[in-house]
């Protein structure tokens with residue numbers, strides 16, 4: 001980790017924090033209502049450690065193959081240098097295969113991408129085997145155009161059954177909904193629809209108060225629509241190789 005990279009991350013993080021603060025003020029919402037999850041996918045453990053030193057407490061990953069070793073490296077480094085900061089909370093935000101659920105359950109604190117019933121059992125068994133309880137968000141597909149983007153997500157009419165399944169899983173805590181604004185869609189419109197779905201979910205599951213929405217390009221729209229968790233990658237870490 002060069003000091004130059006740490007300085008660059010500090011500067012970009014401060015710029016994002018300014019955007020989040022302005023968006024909260026514009027929406028009349030307290031800043032504490034919004035958790036910034038810094039998505040570190042494709043970037044090394046050294047960047048995660050630099051972010052922890054800058055006060056970041058929540059990091060996101062989308063591939064178990066990368067996240068599992070990275071989480072272990074970060075835990076080892078922080079055990080050796082506890083003064084650098086506490087262990088971050090790991091948020092799994094990517095499409096999750098059932099055969100990866102047990103691995104993810106060992107290090108993730110929050111899974112944002114529960115989108116089908118078969119995944120619920122696998123995650124619940126994995127968390128139970130690891131002696132942990134995971135926070136779970138249901139990922140909803142907001143694309144009404146019918147153009148599959150391969151990003152996952154349950155159809156809105158599948159949410160009620162999925163929510164009941166998560167709520168009944170002893171090692172999972174149903175926390176709310178997650179979505180990605182569809183490509184080309186107006187993010188305000190998309191996140192407003194998400195807010196409506198979240199409100200409907202809370203009628204049956206009052207504890208499911210989290211709404212994970214908003215990325216580098218559309219975090220202001222997400223805050224305006226009531227998001228409680230923003231997932232911001234490139235605005236803090238820089239651009240990634242394509243297709244990540």
Ligand SMILES: *Cc1c(COP(=O)(O)O)cnc(C)c1O
Nearest residue numbers: 039062093215216231232233234
């Ligand atoms: C990569 C990713 C993000 C972060 O995207 P940026 O545009 O880099 O901020 C957010 N959510 C999910 C699900 C992602 O895969």
